């Protein structure tokens with residue numbers, strides 16, 4: 166029988182552990198979330214993050230800026246948050262409006278407060294095995310895999326997608342777990358054949374239901390990072406992953422669903438990173 170990996174339940178457990186640890190601290194960890202513009206999906210995520218931040222006993226600082234915010238104004242806000250001792254974590258919601266330069270905004274975030282793990286400093290720390298902050302979605306994938314596979318040594322992990330946000334950091338984390346890691350992408354030859362050799366298959370491409378059932382090796386552990394909103398019946402929409410779940414689930418040994426898989430882990434790991442950042446910053450004071 167295929168086992169469904171319940172990311173929602175795992176995230177709930179993780180948040181309870183975070184809340185218990187926060188309750189023992191003599192200060193309140195603080196997370197600042199910056200949202201530029203009016204993207205409705207982003208507003209929902211930001212509201213969700215704020216709610217969960219408060220639920221684990223942390224301070225949530227929300228900064229909503231108009232869509233016509235200038236680069237200078239945004240950089241000034243990030244600098245102000247860098248200097249604010251009540252702020253331990255800074256998240257700038259992506260994507261930013263097109264007129265803003267994402268790279269230089271991220272580069273302005275203090276690496277010690279970079280709870281998204283997106284700065285070049287934290288990417289370099291991850292690649293070289295130094296202590297840093299790990300991007301939330303990759304960390305969520307790792308925690309789910311560790312909970313489901315007692316030892317990943319020697320397993321072949323295929324990661325589809327090579328983004329700085331997900332694919333590359335996931336590959337680094339799996340390498341640290343002693344997996345043999347193959348990074349696949351849109352230019353990979355015979356992607357279905359390659360995927361069929363994977364003991365661990367991580368799909369992070371952002372293409373709805375691209376990974377078909379016959380791409381999955383029987384018994385493989387499948388982690389679906391995709392969150393794609395697609396049209397459903399009666400003019401409604403639904404969320405689907407990068408994996409054709411109905412086809413793949415019966416073949417996989419274990420698989421994450423969408424929704425309820427990696428998505429909830431992303432927010433829980435953001436809170437975990439905020440706690441990690443707070444402890445390091447306060448210890449250094």
Ligand SMILES: Nc1nc(=O)c2c([nH]1)NC[C@@H]1CN(c3ccc(C(=O)N[C@@H](CCC(=O)O)C(=O)O)cc3)C=[N+]21
Pocket residue numbers: 210256257258259260281301392404423424425426427428429430431432
């Ligand atoms: N700087 C930055 N960091 C991010 O981590 C970031 C971002 N920008 N911009 C937007 C994306 C998107 N994202 C999600 C997090 C959780 C769910 C999640 O919990 N999804 C639920 C379903 C929610 C629903 O029903 O809509 C699930 O998969 O079960 C989804 C999406 C974080 N993002």
